Amino acid sequence: MPLNPVDRSRHGTRHSRDLQLNPLFSREPVTVPRHALPDGAMDPDTAYQLVHDELMLDGNARLNLATFVSTWAEPQAQRLMAECADKNMIDKDEYPQTAELETRCVHMLARLWHAPDPDRVMGCSTTGSSEAAMLAGLALKRRWQHRRRAAGKPVDRPNLVMGVNVQICWEKFADYFEVEPRYVPMDGDRYHLTPETAVGLCDENTIGVVAVLGSTFDGSYEPVAEIAAALDAFEARTGLDVPVHVDGASGAMIAPFVDPALEWDFRVPRVASINTSGHKYGLVMPGVGWALWRDADALPDDLVFHVNYLGGDMPTFALNFSRPGAQVVAQYYTFLRLGFDGYRRVQQTCRDVATRLAARIAELGPFELITDGGQAPVFAFRIREGVGTYSVYDVSAALRERGWLVPAYTFPENRTDLEVLRIVVRNGFGHDLADLLLDDLRRVLARLERQPGPQRDADDAGGFAHGAETKDPRRPGRR
Ligand SMILES: *Cc1c(COP(=O)(O)O)cnc(C)c1O
Numbered sequence: 001m002p003l004n005p006v007d008r009s010r011h012g013t014r015h016s017r018d019l020q021l022n023p024l025f026s027r028e029p030v031t032v033p034r035h036a037l038p039d040g041a042m043d044p045d046t047a048y049q050l051v052h053d054e055l056m057l058d059g060n061a062r063l064n065l066a067t068f069v070s071t072w073a074e075p076q077a078q079r080l081m082a083e084c085a086d087k088n089m090i091d092k093d094e095y096p097q098t099a100e101l102e103t104r105c106v107h108m109l110a111r112l113w114h115a116p117d118p119d120r121v122m123g124c125s126t127t128g129s130s131e132a133a134m135l136a137g138l139a140l141k142r143r144w145q146h147r148r149r150a151a152g153k154p155v156d157r158p159n160l161v162m163g164v165n166v167q168i169c170w171e172k173f174a175d176y177f178e179v180e181p182r183y184v185p186m187d188g189d190r191y192h193l194t195p196e197t198a199v200g201l202c203d204e205n206t207i208g209v210v211a212v213l214g215s216t217f218d219g220s221y222e223p224v225a226e227i228a229a230a231l232d233a234f235e236a237r238t239g240l241d242v243p244v245h246v247d248g249a250s251g252a253m254i255a256p257f258v259d260p261a262l263e264w265d266f267r268v269p270r271v272a273s274i275n276t277s278g279h280k281y282g283l284v285m286p287g288v289g290w291a292l293w294r295d296a297d298a299l300p301d302d303l304v305f306h307v308n309y310l311g312g313d314m315p316t317f318a319l320n321f322s323r324p325g326a327q328v329v330a331q332y333y334t335f336l337r338l339g340f341d342g343y344r345r346v347q348q349t350c351r352d353v354a355t356r357l358a359a360r361i362a363e364l365g366p367f368e369l370i371t372d373g374g375q376a377p378v379f380a381f382r383i384r385e386g387v388g389t390y391s392v393y394d395v396s397a398a399l400r401e402r403g404w405l406v407p408a409y410t411f412p413e414n415r416t417d418l419e420v421l422r423i424v425v426r427n428g429f430g431h432d433l434a435d436l437l438l439d440d441l442r443r444v445l446a447r448l449e450r451q452p453g454p455q456r457d458a459d460d461a462g463g464f465a466h467g468a469e470t471k472d473p474r475r476p477g478r479r
Pocket of ligand 1: 068127128129130131167169212213214215216247248249250277289
């Protein structure tokens with residue numbers, strides 16, 4: 001059974017038929033099997049056209065306001081990626097310059113995130129923030145195990161404290177690596193982690209606290225420095241030293257440029273490690289993330305493997321072995337190309353577009369903002385009480401008729417009554433596209449207001465909340 005099974009309810013029996021090539025292409029072969037490897041080869045142009053045509057049905061990435069991940073990159077970045085398509089990131093001996101560019105990126109991020117001693121920072125590229133989260137979580141777990149073993153204490157019940165709003169990768173980390181996830185629930189209008197609620201769940205088995213800069217649910221920043229200060233007080237009280245990991249998948253590439261006074265990074269002594277997605281506000285096409293540790297103490301050496309059979313001793317801390325080098329090269333290109341001021345301008349523009357669009361949407365009347373786009377350029381909004389003829393799922397579906405992908409979803413436990421729409425503003429979605437979206441929103445509202453009542457509910461939402469899903473994967477229909 002493939003992990004991505006063909007949806008037979010949607011496509012019916014047509015999916016048992018071979019793919020038809022003629023007469024469109026007027027070439028041989030006439031048909032090719034859909035699910036079996038074809039017996040023979042075919043002309044590359046035919047194969048190209050077949051694949052190309054099928055992909056026409058994918059959405060328009062630029063109109064995808066659900067994803068946090070880059071959907072636009074400069075042609076020069078794309079050219080470099082094509083030039084590096086054959087480079088395997090793991091072959092550091094064969095491609096020493098690609099490895100060198102990765103190292104430079106780590107150094108740049110260490111300085112951007114105010115490491116007191118950037119030369120002592122340990123860091124690596126990853127496939128994204130999810131892999132970075134696994135690595136950072138493993139480092140927290142291993143550090144805790146070492147401390148506990150040295151003290152002659154048991155190591156069988158590690159836990160990780162975080163808000164229930166964490167991205168799904170943290171739920172995966174806890175599940176895959178057998179760490180008890182301790183989620184701080186939402187409560188009333190509090191949609192993310194706070195100092196008191198975080199400390200309230202910590203004990204001697206806590207390997208760390210994850211603080212998110214740019215919550216998946218609403219784009220808000222969690223108060224990293226305040227959480228760290230509360231953990232300082234907790235340590236003074238109990239002697240328990242609980243490190244903080246910052247999940248800056250979005251925010252770690254936004255805050256340094258547009259919120260320079262906000263202390264969320266290595267300026268906060270308790271912050272042991274930080275991850276970001278190079279392919280989100282790092283402005284690279286999908287396939288790169290970064291994980292950095294303050295120093296070697298934060299990354300136990302026994303997690304680092306030394307591989308030498310490719311010729312040369314090479315330290316590696318990664319879940320994958322082979323991995324494309326092109327995205328890392330593109331990250332370096334983008335750092336060079338934009339510099340600090342270029343990133344600042346891009347992120348400030350995203351924030352301007354997000355805050356203006358949020359304000360315009362609030363002015364329409366039926367919507368109430370949960371966030372206003374003033375932290376990560378991401379905002380969530382709900383339908384006001386008393387607006388009875390349509391649901392957020394109706395709005396999402398109606399916008400889809402024009403190609404806009406605006407996800408609708410419910411908040412987690414305790415606030416499952418809260419149903420929202422969310423818009424992620426990225427480089428490439430400017431004021432003009434935002435105005436077109438507003439025009440379309442006005443148009444569909446006029447129609448939805450005439451409906452007798454809501455037509456769609458959470459089961460119609462589709463699966464595109466990008467990690468803001470339920471914390472119960474067994475609940476059907478909402479995976
Ligand atoms: C997107 C996101 C992740 C997962 O990152 P990928 O790069 O998609 O693997 C983790 N945490 C947060 C806060 C995110 O926004």
